[in-house]
Amino acid sequence: MANISGFFGNVVSEMRKVSWPKRKELTRYTVIVLSTVVIMAVFFAVIDLGISEAFRWFLKL
Structure with a gap:
């Protein structure tokens, strides 16, 4: 159980270091x-x- 709490503690620590983008x-x-x-x-x-359409045209021949 100590490993799980340590893991989440590290996650919180790393998330505080993240540079989040500004609203703009x-x-x-x-x-x-x-x-x-x-566009894609x-x-x-x-x-x-x-x-x-090419297949329809080809099949009509």
């Missing part, structure tokens, strides 16, 4: 991540649509 940085990083996810989703949706 966090907002900026969140916008970057969300916009990247949206649109990109792959367009690629998927193109491949699907």
